[in-house]
Amino acid sequence: MGTSSRLLGYVESRKNLTGSVCGLAGVGITLTGAAGGLWPLVVGGLYAAGALIAPPERPDTPHFPNAGEQLDSLRADFATLRDYLDEVELPSATRDGLTELATLVEALLEPGWVSDPDHLHALGRAVRQDIPEAVDTFVRTRWWSRVAPGAEPPERHLERQLSVLHEEMSGIAAALRQAEAIRQEIHTRYLEDRGP
Known part of the structure; x- marks a missing residue:
């Protein structure tokens, strides 16, 4: 300065x-x-x-992204992940499991659903770390298993990893469904109690 x-x-x-x-x-x-x-x-x-x-000068309060901004960033990263997953060669059974997981994640990333910080963190971790790492590890291990056959097929590990991730994302979806059901029930009670 x-x-x-x-x-x-x-x-x-x-x-x-x-x-x-x-x-x-x-x-x-x-x-x-x-x-x-x-x-x-x-x-x-x-x-x-x-x-x-005179009162002392205050630095400006730092701006941290809100839930909507975090979701926008996460959607962009998910689009990048989707492009990567489309290029990877996978067995058909594994590809089906991955497609099912990606469809669930995409639904959770729709605007207006996820705002809980823990859910955002879990989604961000799945999109930015867990899914790409699982697929990349599979691709690398599969190459080595072709060179040295006889080890446990890497498809099994990938299928187990995708199953765990699907279960975690399904838990988020179930929590959202439950929250919406409670919200609907509360609104019904409010309308009934309000009367004509």
């Missing part, structure tokens, strides 16, 4: 503005003749007192 930036920052600061108002009051006192020959000390003293009592 240069000298001119610091100077401009001070000119616009609360300390300078409060000090200037107090200094103007000192000029008013001088014009009435009450300060006499000590008017420079009165004006300077009032400016200094105003600058000292």
